[in-house]
Every structure is written in structure tokens, then in C-alpha cells.
Amino acid sequence: MESVIERIKKGNFSHFHGGIHPPEQKFLTSTKPIASAQIPEQLIIPLRQHIGQAGKLIISVGDKVLKGQALTTIDTPMSLPVHAPTSGTITDIKLMPIPHPSGLSEACVILTPDGDDTWQPRKICPDYKLLSKENILDKIANAGIAGMGGAGFPTKVKVSTLSKIEYLIINAAECEPYITADDLLIQEHSPTILDGIKIIDHLLSPTNILIGIEDNKPKAIDALMKATADIDHLQVCVIPTKYPSGGEKQLIQILTGQEVPSGVLPSSLGIIMQNIGTCFAIADAVINDTPLIKRVVTISGQALEKPQNIWALIGTPVGFLTKHCGYQNNEKQHLIMGGPMMGFSLPTDQIPVIKSTNCILAPSEIEIASPFSSTSSKEVECIRCGQCADVCPAQLLPQELQWSAKAKDQAQLAKLNLFDCIECGACAYVCPSQIPLVHYYRVAKAEIRQQKLLDIKAEKAKVRFEARKLRLEREKIARAEKHKKAAEARKARMNSGTAAAKSEKSAVADALARVKAKKAQANKAIASSDNNKENPATEQVDSGKSQVANAIARAKSKKLAQQEQAQLDAIDTQQDNESPSSLATKQIEPVVIDKKAKVAAAIAKAKAKKRQKETTANNTDSNSESERNDSATTQSTSNKADHETIDTAVTESVNAPESANKTLDKKAKVAAAIAKAKAKKRQKETTANNTDSDTDTNSESNSESESNDSATIQSTSNKAEHETIDTAVTESVNAPESANKALDKKAKIAAAIAKAKSKAKSKAKAKSAIKSESDASLQNVETSTTKIEPSQEPMKNAEIEHETSDVQSKVNNNTADIDRKAKIAAAIAKAKAKKLANNTQKSSSESSKQKLQQPEHSEIVEAKAKNLEAENKKARVAAAVAKAKAKKLAASANKSTHSE
Amino acid sequence: MAFWIASSPHNHQQSETSALMRLVIYATIPGILAQWYFFGWGNLIHIALAVTTAIVAEFTVLSLRDKKITSQLFDGSAILTAVLLGISLPALAPWWITIIGSIFAIAVVKQLYGGLGHNPFNPAMAAYVMLLISFPVQMTQWQPPLSLLAMDIQFNDTLAVIFSGYTPQGYSVEQIRTHIDGYTMATPLDTVKTNLTLGLTVAESMNSPVIGKHFGLGWEWINAGFLLGGLFLLFKKAIHWTTPFSFLISLFVCSFIAFIISPDSSTSTMFNWFTGATMLGAFFILTDPVSGATSVKGRLVFGALAGLLVYLIRNFGGYPDAIAFAVLLCNMAAPLIDQYTRPRTYGHDLGAKK
Known part of the structure; x- marks a missing residue:
């Protein structure tokens, strides 16, 4: 070779x-x-x-x-x-x-x-x-x-x-x-x-x-x-x-x-x-x-x-x-750059010569009448003459490629080795049908390249998606694992019996209570209808009024909730307002239990919600008290006391003040028992005051602003009259004095509670009054840690008394004059707040002593005494808050009047 | 100042499909002349009739299909089909045979399949087969060469026979076909076939006046004419040499083998080449690019297959000639042949080469 x-x-x-x-x-x-x-x-x-x-x-x-x-x-x-x-x-x-x-x-x-x-x-x-x-x-x-x-x-x-x-x-x-x-x-x-x-x-x-x-x-x-x-x-x-x-x-x-x-x-x-x-x-x-x-x-x-x-x-x-x-x-x-076979037309003569430019062709029209121009295509059908295949230097089958290219059959094009085409143009040169074969191939090649790019993209996207799915799955599993571990750990902790474990238990209990509260509300509606039957005379009016009252209550609770957050620090001092409200409710002696129940339910609902929010914050403070909280909650739950009571109890327990001692435990139990009892009573048409006061006292301890609201709302709903609202407001403001007057026992008790809450002297009276109530109130007082009460006692008794009487007389006489009363109430509230603030400082030492003398509360009082100075400030803030509230209530009272 | 944008290549050899078709039509002229010389005006009349019908049919279908009529009508493909059909028909066949065949070839076989370039079958041959099967009597009334006819047939006689079935003198086609000695004459292929069934040897059949001195009076010259036209096409590179070559070789080999085995019952190789439509088929029918194979290898297979089929049908089939059937069968096989005879692309399967 x-x-x-x-x-x-x-x-x-x-x-x-x-x-x-x-x-x-x-x-x-x-x-x-x-x-x-x-x-x-x-x-x-x-x-x-x-x-x-x-x-x-x-x-x-x-x-x-x-x-x-x-x-x-x-x-x-x-x-x-x-x-x-x-x-x-x-x-x-x-x-x-x-x-x-x-x-x-x-x-x-x-x-x-x-x-x-x-x-x-x-x-x-x-x-x-x-x-x-x-x-x-x-x-x-x-x-x-x-x-x-x-x-x-x-x-x-x-x-x-x-x-x-x-x-x-x-x-x-x-x-x-x-x-x-x-x-x-x-x-x-x-x-x-x-x-x-x-x-x-x-x-x-x-x-x-x-x-x-x-x-x-x-x-x-x-x-x-x-x-x-x-x-x-x-x-x-x-x-x-x-x-x-x-x-x-x-x-x-x-x-x-x-x-x-x-x-x-x-x-x-x-x-x-x-x-x-x-x-x-x-x-x-x-x-x-x-x-x-x-x-x-x-x-x-x-x-x-x-x-x-x-x-x-x-x-x-x-x-x-x-x-x-x-x-x-x-x-x-x-103009063609390159030769007549493989060159390309130039779109303008401003194209530069580059390193690979070997020819510029400027043919006359006769010389190269390109059959493949955009304007003069003489393309006819392929007759499969095969001349293209005969001249193809790559031994391709140009006519088959052309069909596949026209049909966009990319698989077939690949099979026919399209990419081995060197685009020499020999096939198109000889084609008797004057088919621009090379052009078809170029387009097909570009399409295939494009498709490849898209395929790569799609593949990448797919991989990404799969990876994401995997990751999510992994995370899910990891999360489940984590939760499982945490649950086990929690269980272990809860069973260990430490304080932390108890707090966790309490959280669970809270959740349970909340769920029950919701259920109970649902039940309540039924219960209320039952109640209505019992009181056929008042039924219609009541239901209407109660609805309105509910609406008002809701609106108010919302407003107050907003305020509340800002006032959280000053919560303690607000007790002043709250306790009077409870008093007022007592005085008012509402006729319709239904209403109250409903209103209370609404309030309780609102409060429950609010408290849920607060709970976390409070929990940290009251870890030590969690035990008691638990017991209270569980008790109340097990007792199937009124829903409101439950709620309040829950909230109480959650918000239980720092002063919680072992003695408080007992008290809490007692309070729960009382609440239970009262709830029963209430259902039996016992006076709403008890319930109210209970709820109030309970709720006060949690977040006074809320309880304030509830008190006011309750009073409002109870009477469903504007005056009532006003009086309630005024009463609430004047709570201590009214308590002093000792309208009746219950009223007194309520007043005492209210006072206690509002840092009035009520503790002593409360003690002398129904023990359970006073207990509850005490508990609340402790929770609220207001030490103003004792100091206020003498002051209020002396000074504010006539004011209260005035207001009350006004309430009695001019029930229709709501606006005025509201104003007055506001003024009184203001005044009282001031006074309280003033008195607090003076009598702080005294009050502490007084507290110490009270054996039951001695511990609490001690705790309170420590916080005296801080509370003075709080008292002032509370006064301001009270003022503001009074105004708002007046306004809302007006509104409700109109709506009614 | 407008710039002229075109895709490469910018040069073109300026060949056109219509030119190709025209060339093929011109190449049929020697054969047609021979036909005219030996068989009179019959086929010329049929060709004219077929072309007219074909153009009308093509025009109608093109306008129905919303195609570019002017360019496609005169691309020559329809005319070529009609010419080939006209050549193939018996010279004295009635006029409606041509009309039907022509319409069928253009409208059905060609256009219904998508027009030029898309028809799987050769239109002329498909039409011929359709006519042969549908109208066997008319399609087998082959006229003997003029020299053997008892009477002298002129142009007007032929015209009258084609359009009315009778000459102006009142002779029917059968009478025209009758030999002076009183028997009806057929084509050489037919004669041989008939004689074989009668127990005569091929050598004895060769003494038939229809066959004449060589392979069939007149037919040999017609075939020679088409061979000449075919060589002209080859020279002009209008057709590729592969198909006719492989077809003729295949036919030669088949008949040669048969002749060696059984000389008495087998016709000679040259008889097979120069009778019937062998040369017409080899250079004008089988080379139809649309319905044939495309690659060189494919064409060789295609031609060889056609040769084999022609031989088989001629000798063992029911019809004396077999070009049309063989072509249609090969048309059917063409896509398959193409599929399996793809050339090896440059740079691929180098191992197989070595």
C-alpha cells in the first residue's frame, strides 16, 4: 500500500x-x-x-x-x-x-x-x-x-x-x-x-x-x-x-x-x-x-x-x-460578505471588515440573481430528484432534511445528522426546485439549539424543584422530630414536678379553659333563651336590650383593650374605677339576670381574648403563682362554674400578682368556690351583683382596665339605661364613698371589694363582710398590689362622701340628664383621683401598718408596703386613666342612648 | 438605497423543475416518432387528448386548492404525465379511455396526494393500471403495425375510430386488427404468451409476423427510440444512470438465467429489452424522482426490484406486459428502500467503513 x-x-x-x-x-x-x-x-x-x-x-x-x-x-x-x-x-x-x-x-x-x-x-x-x-x-x-x-x-x-x-x-x-x-x-x-x-x-x-x-x-x-x-x-x-x-x-x-x-x-x-x-x-x-x-x-x-x-x-x-x-x-x-456560496448579505454598507473577511461581493443583478432572496423566491415543491444528495460533500440527504426541517421534526433531523451539514450550499445550488435548503437547515439548527437551551433550563428547573421538595420534606421531618422531642421533654418536665413544669401545665390548663369557655358561650345562648322563658314579661325587651348591651360591651372592650396596652404599667391604680363599678352594679340591682349573663359572657369573652395575649407576659412574672393558678383554673373548670367565672378565674390565675403566697392558694380556692357558688346563685336568680362583683374582683386582679370595662358594661347592660351607665361611671368613681354608706350588705361587700381594688380601705370591711367575697377581693387586691387602699380609707370616708352622695342624689333625681352626669362623673373621677394620689403619699405608712394588723392579709400587705412608692405613681396614672375612661364612657353612653 | 438580503448560496445553477420536465418531454420524441411511424396517428391523438385533459384537470384542482396556477400549471409535470399516458395506451383505444385515465392520473393520483412531489405513485402508470383493470377490452385492443394491416389507415380514419369506434368506411377496431390472413393480431409479448399456452416454443413464436425479423415488428424501434431519448437524458444529467441501469441489468439477468434453464419456454434477453414498454419504463417511468428511491443505493435496489418484477409478471403473471404493475409495486417499496439505503454521512460510522 x-x-x-x-x-x-x-x-x-x-x-x-x-x-x-x-x-x-x-x-x-x-x-x-x-x-x-x-x-x-x-x-x-x-x-x-x-x-x-x-x-x-x-x-x-x-x-x-x-x-x-x-x-x-x-x-x-x-x-x-x-x-x-x-x-x-x-x-x-x-x-x-x-x-x-x-x-x-x-x-x-x-x-x-x-x-x-x-x-x-x-x-x-x-x-x-x-x-x-x-x-x-x-x-x-x-x-x-x-x-x-x-x-x-x-x-x-x-x-x-x-x-x-x-x-x-x-x-x-x-x-x-x-x-x-x-x-x-x-x-x-x-x-x-x-x-x-x-x-x-x-x-x-x-x-x-x-x-x-x-x-x-x-x-x-x-x-x-x-x-x-x-x-x-x-x-x-x-x-x-x-x-x-x-x-x-x-x-x-x-x-x-x-x-x-x-x-x-x-x-x-x-x-x-x-x-x-x-x-x-x-x-x-x-x-x-x-x-x-x-x-x-x-x-x-x-x-x-x-x-x-x-x-x-x-x-x-x-x-x-x-x-x-x-x-x-x-x-x-x-453586498455579500464572503463568497457567493457561503457568504451572507449585508444589511448595510457600514459593516466593518474583520479578521475572517476574505471577500466583499458586489454582484450586478444579472450576475447573481439569487433565487433565495426575500423578495424573489421561486421555490417550488421538492420532486425528490436527489441532486442535492448527489452533490452533498457530507453525504447527507438534503431533501429529507428539508422535509424534516419543514415539519420541525427535530428527532428526525438529528437522525439525519443535520449538524454535520457544513452549509456549503452545494445542495441549494443544484436544486431544480430552487429550495433555499441551507436556509432551512440554518433555521432548524437554530431551533434545535434553542430547544436544547430550553431543555437545559427545564432540566435545571426540575432539579431545583426536586431539591426543594426534598428539602421541605426534610424540614418537615426535622420539625416533627423536634416537636416530638420537645413534647417528650415537656412531658418529662411536667412529671418532674418543678415550678417550670407547673407553669407549663398551667398553660395547658389555660388552653383547656379557653376551649371550654368557648363551648360554654355556645351553651350560654341556649341557657339565656331558657332564662327568657322564665321571665316571659321581660323577655322581649331584655333580649333586645341585651343585644344592644352586648354590642356596646364589645365596642367598649375593644376600645379599652387598645388603651390597656398603653396603660399596662399603670394597671394597678386603675382599680379605683373598677371597684366602684362593681358597687354600682350592686346598687342598681338589675332585674334581668339574662342580660347580665349575656353581657358578662361577652365581657368574659373579650377579656379572655385579651388575657390570652397578656398571659404570656404575665406568666413569666407569676411563675410562682402558677400553681395556684392551675388549681383555680382546674377547680373552676371542674366545678363547671359560669363561663365567665371560668374565664375570669383563668385570667386571674394567669395574671396572679407576684405576691402570691401559699396562703393565696387557699384563697384562690375559696374564691373559686365562691365563684362557683355565685354562678349557681346567679343562675337561680340570685342578684347579679354577686356575680358581678365576683367577676369584677376576679377580673380586676387580672387586668384592671378590662375589669373596669366589664364593670361599666355590666352596669350598663344591667340597667340598659343611660343614666345607669352614668351612675355606674360615677359610682365607680365614687365607689369608696358609696361603700362607706353601706347601702346594704352586698353593696358593702361589693364596695369593699371595689375599694380594695381601688386601693380603698375596703379590706377591713370586706373581711367583716362575706368572707368568701372578701377573700376574693383580698386576693384581687393582692394581685393588683395596690397599697393605696388603706390610705384612702379615711380620706375617702371623710372627704369624698358628700360628693358621692351628691352624685347619687343626682343620679336618682335626674336620671334623664345623662350628659351632665357623665360630666360630673368625670369631674368627680378627676377629683377623686387627685385626692387619692395626694392621700396615698400621706397615708402610705399608715396603710402599711393597717395591713400588717390584718392577720389574713399580713403577707400581702407586706409585699404591698414594699411597693408603696411605685404605687403612688401608679395611682396618679390611674387617676388620669380613670378620667379618660369616664369621658369615654359618657360618650359611649350617649351613643347607646341614641341607638336605643 | 435598499439592500438586497438573501440567504446563501447566492449563486444557483439556474436549473428549474419545469426545465427538467421539458427536457424529459423532448426526450420522448424519438420514441413517439417511431410509434407514429409504425403504428400511425393513434398515439399522437391520444397524447394530444391526454395533455389537454391533464391541463384542464390540473387547472381545476389547482384553483380548488388555491395554488399558484400559472407557475404550477406549466411546470411540465402534468404534461409529462399525460404524454407518458398517451404513449402507453393502445393506439386505437376509444377517446374516453384517455380522458378518464388522464383525469384519474392528475386529479386523483397526483393532486389528491398533495400535488407535485407528494404523490407516492407514478400518475401515468397508476392511471394505466386503473384503465387496464377497469376496461380490459378497450385496453387490450392493440393495433398491429401498419405494415401488417389489411387496410390503409390514415389520420382521419384513426381519429374516427378513436372517437366513434368505426372508420369512416365503417370498419370496427376488431376489423382493423384482423390480419390479412384472417386472425386477430396482438403485441409480440402477447403473442409469445399465447403461443406458450398453446404449447408452442418461443422459437416457433418468433416466426409470427407480429414479431418480424427481430423482437417485434415496430416495437423494437420504438424501444430503440426511447433508449435514445433516455441516453439523451443521461447525457443531460436530467436523470440518474442508476435506476435504468439496474433495471435493465436485472431484467437481463433474470431472463438470461431463465433462458439458460429453459430456452424453449423463455424469451431471449434482448427480446425482453426491446419489446413492450421496457425502455420507456427504464428511462421515463422508473426514473420519475417523485415516486422513486432517492439515494444511489436505493435507486439500484429500486431498479433491480422493478426488473425482477417485470420479468416475473411477464412470464408468470396474467398480463403480457408488466411495466405498469412493476412500477406501482416498486413505488410502494420506495420509502422502505430509502429508509434502509441511507448513505453513510461523512464522519459517521467510520468503523463500518474500515
Whole structure:
């Protein structure tokens, strides 16, 4: 078997499949010398002129640059610099249409030449062999050399391959019609080209160097033969002219008989191919230190007066070159960059020449009446003549590809190896149906690429989604685990019997209580209807009134809730207001229990809610009391006392003051018992006062503002009259005095409770009064930790008495005059608050003593005594609050009047 | 200043489908001339009739399909179909045979399948087969060569026979077909087939006046005419050499083998080549690109299959000639052949190559 070289020496070449013989038209330019470069008014230098990424821009607008100065630098392996083709100023860096079939815009540097063409300093290197290979590679890379045959692959990547190279093939085939750039370059610069070849030889040390050149360039062949005669392992291979023999794969097949496997670079076969123009550029770069800033461009076509080859600066607008060659066609310009087979139409003549531009074609209309233009498509149906398949150098089936492309059958396109199409255009050239086959393939390729991108995106999204699902699942499991552990820990703690455990238990109990309270409310509605039946006479009125009252109560509770948060600190002192309200309710002696019950329920509801919020805060304070709380709650729950009672009890327990001692436990129990009892009583039509007072007392301890409300609301609902409201208000204000008057026992008791709460002297009286009540009140007092009560006792008794009586008389006499009363009440409240504040300071010591004397409360009192000073302040705040409340209540009373 | 945007390649060899069709039509001229010389005006009248009908049918369907009428009507494909149908029909067949066949070929076989480029079957042959099956009597009234006819038939005689069934003198087709000696004449293929069933050897059949000196009086020249036209097409690269080559070789090989085995009951290779519609089929029917295979390998298989089928049907089938049937059968097989004869793409399956 003869070797490839022997075969080539005999002039026997392999053949590639297909191929065509379009009219060459090279005579237009092949006999004229290359004209020297002209400097246009403006150079448009795209930052990216090769396959790969653009370099990093290192100049900015306004910079003066010298000829050959780099405008960008290499920052990635596939990037190449671009250079200033002449000296001048950078006037702009912007997006401009680049030479690409798409006509898209990319970043370009606009250089306005100064006309001096001043070189940057250069280092001539007469003997490249003195340089290291790395040095040469650097020079090649920094000169920005990319394949000049058309594709623009970075040369440094090609020549720095590590594989063992058997054949270095220099491509001088130039198979496209019209183009003579390489032909002329060889004719005029074969020594330099040879230098370039030698440099590559030096870098790659191939076994053989083959120069492939078509037999239609006799002069160039002669020049090459002469120049290379003394190199042993170099063969000038004159191959038959056939398009597209200049294609990389085709030329490799012609010369070596080998096929490059699909999707593999020729270097894997030990073959490297370089364009002859690239060799020239390499020599220029390595020896003359000249970057790639100009190239030979064939300006051809019958629409030109002087078609010729020109040394064009990179960045020269095409229009400048065609003008230079005498472009005549002004109506319908058809400019093609590249040859007639693979070139692309230019959308404007301001497209710059780039490193891979080898030809500008300006054909006349008769010369190339492209059948594939946007306006004159003569496409008819494919008749499956198969001529396309006959000429396809890649041995594809263009007609089947075309059908699949039209049908967008991407799977079939892939099966038919669409991506092995080199878009040489041979199929479309021969197609009798004049189908723009290449165009279909390009579109199909773009669609497939797009689809691939979408697929990748979708895949990523899917992975993301799966990951998220997994993560959520993990988190869920982790959470469940955590909860489980926490629950176990809690259980353990609760069973351990520590204080903390108890508090937790209490929280559970609270929750239970709340749930029950809700249930109870539901039940209550039924119960109330029952009650109504019991009192048929009042039923209708009551129900109506109660609804109104409920509404009022709700509204008020809301308002108060808002205030409450602000007043939380001052809560203690507000007791003043509360206790009177309870008193008032006692005095009023409401006729209808129903109403009260309902109102109470509403209040209780509201309070429960509020307290829930507060509970957490209070819990921390009252950890020690939690025990008691629990017991109270559980008791009340188990007793199935009134819902309100339960609620209040719960809230009480939650809000139980710091002073909680063991003695309090008992008291709490007692209180619960009382509450129970009272609830029963109430249901049995016992006076609402008891309940009220109970609830009040209980609730007071929790959050006085709330209890205030409830008291007021209760009173309001009880009488359902405006006056009542007013009186309630006033009463509440005057609670201590009314208590002093001792209207009746209950009233007194209530008053006592109220006073106790409001820091009045009531403790003593409460004691003497019903024990349970007083207990409760005491408890509350403790909780509220107000020590004003004792001090107030004497003061109020003496001073405020007449005021109260006045008010009461007014209430009795002028029940209709609500406004007035409200005002008065407010005034009284104010006054009283002041007084209280004053008295507190004076009698603080006394009160503490008094408390100490009371055996039952001794502990509490002690605790209170400690807080005396702080409470004084509180008392003042409370006074203010009371005032405000009084006003509000008056206002709401008015409203309710109107509504009623 | 408008810029002219076009997709590459910007150059084109300026070939057109219609030019191709015209070329093929021109290439039929030698064969038609031979037909005219030996069999009179009959086929020319049928061709004219078929072309007219085809154009009308094509125009109608194209306008119904909202297609570009001017460009597609005169792309030559319908005319070529009509010409081929006209050539294939018996010279004295009644006029409505042509009309029906032509309409069927264009409207049904071609346009109903999507028009030019989409028809799976060769329209002319499909129409011929349809006519042969539907109207066997009219479709087998082959006229003997003029030299064997008892009477002299002129253009107007033929015209009258085709349109009325009788010559102006009142002779029917049967009478025209009757030999001077008083027996009805058939085609050479028919004669041989009939004689074989009568127990005569092929050599004896060759003495029949219908066959004449060589392979059939007149028929040999007609086939030679189409061979000439086919060679012209090959020379003009209008058709690919593969299909006719493989078809003729296949037919040759088949008949040669049969002849070696049984010379008495088998016709010679050249008899098979130069009688019936062999050459017409080889160069004008089987090479129809639309209904044939596309790749080189595929065409070789396609042609060989057609040759085999023609031989089998001629010798073992019920019909004397077999081109039309063979072509239709091959048309059916074409997609499958294409599927399995895809060429190896450059750079793929290199292992298989080595």
C-alpha cells in the first residue's frame, strides 16, 4: 500500500463525495495586484472577531491609540485581543452591526484615525528560532490571530495542541468563486508565508506539511513551488478544482484520504490545518511584531468598476472599500460578505471588515440573481430528484432534511445528522426546485439549539424543584422530630414536678379553659333563651336590650383593650374605677339576670381574648403563682362554674400578682368556690351583683382596665339605661364613698371589694363582710398590689362622701340628664383621683401598718408596703386613666342612648 | 438605497423543475416518432387528448386548492404525465379511455396526494393500471403495425375510430386488427404468451409476423427510440444512470438465467429489452424522482426490484406486459428502500467503513 505522500507525489488524490463546479469568476481580480490599504474616516472594530469570547477592554473613549496598540487583552482561554489598525482617537464604544448573517449588533470600538498612522514601538525579531515556543505562542496570541479562512478559530489554540501532528495542512484551496485573496497573497508574499509555515513547523514539528491548492491558480502554485522547493517534508498539492474542496474536512479527505469523525477536531487524527493567510499573519506577528490589523480582501463583482484585492484595515467599513472600487449599483444594492456560496448579505454598507473577511461581493443583478432572496423566491415543491444528495460533500440527504426541517421534526433531523451539514450550499445550488435548503437547515439548527437551551433550563428547573421538595420534606421531618422531642421533654418536665413544669401545665390548663369557655358561650345562648322563658314579661325587651348591651360591651372592650396596652404599667391604680363599678352594679340591682349573663359572657369573652395575649407576659412574672393558678383554673373548670367565672378565674390565675403566697392558694380556692357558688346563685336568680362583683374582683386582679370595662358594661347592660351607665361611671368613681354608706350588705361587700381594688380601705370591711367575697377581693387586691387602699380609707370616708352622695342624689333625681352626669362623673373621677394620689403619699405608712394588723392579709400587705412608692405613681396614672375612661364612657353612653 | 438580503448560496445553477420536465418531454420524441411511424396517428391523438385533459384537470384542482396556477400549471409535470399516458395506451383505444385515465392520473393520483412531489405513485402508470383493470377490452385492443394491416389507415380514419369506434368506411377496431390472413393480431409479448399456452416454443413464436425479423415488428424501434431519448437524458444529467441501469441489468439477468434453464419456454434477453414498454419504463417511468428511491443505493435496489418484477409478471403473471404493475409495486417499496439505503454521512460510522 503506497503511503499518502507517495500517492500525493503521483498526483493521485482522494475524492470527497459530491461537490459542484459553479462558475469561478476569479478572473475579475486574479490578475490585479493587491492595492495598498487606505485609511477610512472611521474604523469600526468589533471586540469579538473570532470564535470565542471578546477580550477585556483596556482603553476608554477619548484615549489616543497608536497603530498596533491592543484595545483588549486576553482574559479567557478562548479570547483574543483586537488592535488599533492605525493611530487615532477612540471616539466611541458602542453596539454596532457586526459582520454576521444575523446582522446583530455587538460591542465595537470606534476609532477616528488621525491620519499619521503612527506605529507603536515594535521589536523586530529576525530569528524566531531564538524565541521559546511559549514566547512564540504568546506572540501569536497577543497579535490576535484567528483563522483567516472564514471560521475565525483562535490560531493560538490550534498551534498549541499537544497531540502528535502527522500532517500540517496549509489550506490554499480557495474554492469559493470570485475570491482571489489567498491567490494574490501567495503570488506577492510567498516568502513571508513560508516563514509563517516554518514557524508553525517549529511549533508543531509535523511529519509532513501539505499545501492544498486548487489547480485554477497557476501563478500562485508556481510561486509556492519555488518558495518551498528546499523543504523536504513539504508538498504542494495541486488538487482539482471542485467546490467545496477548501472545506477543512474535505481538504483533509482529498489529501490524506481520512475522514474526520463527526464531532471531533482534526488534531485528534494528528492533522492541523491552517489557512495560508493565517501563516502570513503569524510570520508578521512573530518576526515583525505586527498584530493582525489588516488583511487582503477581494472586492469583486460586476457591479464594480475596478474589482480588485485590497489590503484592508480591520474595521474598515465595507462601503468605503466598494466606493474605492467604483461601486455603481445605487438602486438595489446587494453586498455579500464572503463568497457567493457561503457568504451572507449585508444589511448595510457600514459593516466593518474583520479578521475572517476574505471577500466583499458586489454582484450586478444579472450576475447573481439569487433565487433565495426575500423578495424573489421561486421555490417550488421538492420532486425528490436527489441532486442535492448527489452533490452533498457530507453525504447527507438534503431533501429529507428539508422535509424534516419543514415539519420541525427535530428527532428526525438529528437522525439525519443535520449538524454535520457544513452549509456549503452545494445542495441549494443544484436544486431544480430552487429550495433555499441551507436556509432551512440554518433555521432548524437554530431551533434545535434553542430547544436544547430550553431543555437545559427545564432540566435545571426540575432539579431545583426536586431539591426543594426534598428539602421541605426534610424540614418537615426535622420539625416533627423536634416537636416530638420537645413534647417528650415537656412531658418529662411536667412529671418532674418543678415550678417550670407547673407553669407549663398551667398553660395547658389555660388552653383547656379557653376551649371550654368557648363551648360554654355556645351553651350560654341556649341557657339565656331558657332564662327568657322564665321571665316571659321581660323577655322581649331584655333580649333586645341585651343585644344592644352586648354590642356596646364589645365596642367598649375593644376600645379599652387598645388603651390597656398603653396603660399596662399603670394597671394597678386603675382599680379605683373598677371597684366602684362593681358597687354600682350592686346598687342598681338589675332585674334581668339574662342580660347580665349575656353581657358578662361577652365581657368574659373579650377579656379572655385579651388575657390570652397578656398571659404570656404575665406568666413569666407569676411563675410562682402558677400553681395556684392551675388549681383555680382546674377547680373552676371542674366545678363547671359560669363561663365567665371560668374565664375570669383563668385570667386571674394567669395574671396572679407576684405576691402570691401559699396562703393565696387557699384563697384562690375559696374564691373559686365562691365563684362557683355565685354562678349557681346567679343562675337561680340570685342578684347579679354577686356575680358581678365576683367577676369584677376576679377580673380586676387580672387586668384592671378590662375589669373596669366589664364593670361599666355590666352596669350598663344591667340597667340598659343611660343614666345607669352614668351612675355606674360615677359610682365607680365614687365607689369608696358609696361603700362607706353601706347601702346594704352586698353593696358593702361589693364596695369593699371595689375599694380594695381601688386601693380603698375596703379590706377591713370586706373581711367583716362575706368572707368568701372578701377573700376574693383580698386576693384581687393582692394581685393588683395596690397599697393605696388603706390610705384612702379615711380620706375617702371623710372627704369624698358628700360628693358621692351628691352624685347619687343626682343620679336618682335626674336620671334623664345623662350628659351632665357623665360630666360630673368625670369631674368627680378627676377629683377623686387627685385626692387619692395626694392621700396615698400621706397615708402610705399608715396603710402599711393597717395591713400588717390584718392577720389574713399580713403577707400581702407586706409585699404591698414594699411597693408603696411605685404605687403612688401608679395611682396618679390611674387617676388620669380613670378620667379618660369616664369621658369615654359618657360618650359611649350617649351613643347607646341614641341607638336605643 | 435598499439592500438586497438573501440567504446563501447566492449563486444557483439556474436549473428549474419545469426545465427538467421539458427536457424529459423532448426526450420522448424519438420514441413517439417511431410509434407514429409504425403504428400511425393513434398515439399522437391520444397524447394530444391526454395533455389537454391533464391541463384542464390540473387547472381545476389547482384553483380548488388555491395554488399558484400559472407557475404550477406549466411546470411540465402534468404534461409529462399525460404524454407518458398517451404513449402507453393502445393506439386505437376509444377517446374516453384517455380522458378518464388522464383525469384519474392528475386529479386523483397526483393532486389528491398533495400535488407535485407528494404523490407516492407514478400518475401515468397508476392511471394505466386503473384503465387496464377497469376496461380490459378497450385496453387490450392493440393495433398491429401498419405494415401488417389489411387496410390503409390514415389520420382521419384513426381519429374516427378513436372517437366513434368505426372508420369512416365503417370498419370496427376488431376489423382493423384482423390480419390479412384472417386472425386477430396482438403485441409480440402477447403473442409469445399465447403461443406458450398453446404449447408452442418461443422459437416457433418468433416466426409470427407480429414479431418480424427481430423482437417485434415496430416495437423494437420504438424501444430503440426511447433508449435514445433516455441516453439523451443521461447525457443531460436530467436523470440518474442508476435506476435504468439496474433495471435493465436485472431484467437481463433474470431472463438470461431463465433462458439458460429453459430456452424453449423463455424469451431471449434482448427480446425482453426491446419489446413492450421496457425502455420507456427504464428511462421515463422508473426514473420519475417523485415516486422513486432517492439515494444511489436505493435507486439500484429500486431498479433491480422493478426488473425482477417485470420479468416475473411477464412470464408468470396474467398480463403480457408488466411495466405498469412493476412500477406501482416498486413505488410502494420506495420509502422502505430509502429508509434502509441511507448513505453513510461523512464522519459517521467510520468503523463500518474500515
